[in-house]
Amino acid sequence: MISVLIIGNGNVATHLEKAFLSANTIAVKKISSRKLESIPNAMVTILAVSDDAIATISSNIKNSLVVHTSGSFSMEALKNSTHKGVFYMLQTFSKEKEIDFSAVPFCLEAENDEDYLLLERVARTIGVKIYAVNSKQRKALHVAAVFVNNFTNHLYTIGNDICEKNQVPFEILHPLIQETSEKIKILSPKKAQTGPAIRNDERTIKNHLKGLPKDQRKIYKLITQAIKNGN
Structure with a gap:
């Protein structure tokens, strides 16, 4: 049995605890990052906290292996002495929203092979997609993820706003997405790129721009030009 302590109370901590509770080989405990007076011992301590809190919280932990869940911070952001x-x-x-951890990529890093294998064992109790990713690679992945997820979702928001403004249900776009x-x-x-920008259809582009407010027009122009440039 592998003992795992999760520190945090956000989305990642909540989903991780639920997943580990269903794993037969994991004994999991979770505490809030605001309740660090008494930290339970564990083989693996997972800090599922905001990036800015990693250094401060980790400096107070004496458990043998402490890991964070950040995509943008390096392993050296941890300030524990273990x-x-x-x-x-x-x-x-x-x-x-429920998470299917069997479809989630686990990007792992450790200071030595023994610790990495332990993290891999923990990850495999709930997932199957395991990758050894160093801090530089993980930072690049996180930037890529912002483009394909966060920025894309903002574009969905714009699309939804346009639909609402014109009294068209956004669900009509679901099959296209x-x-x-x-x-x-x-x-x-x-x-896979299609649309007026890749076709250099200036007539359609100008027609689209006429109907957009200033902020959306800026975004439309910027992305259109990037597609034309092949970026």
């Missing part, structure tokens, strides 16, 4: 590592899950987490995400599994994103 062993360090990273247990980064490349996925978007919301408390209201689904097909786009499925297509890039077999084609490179560049080869």
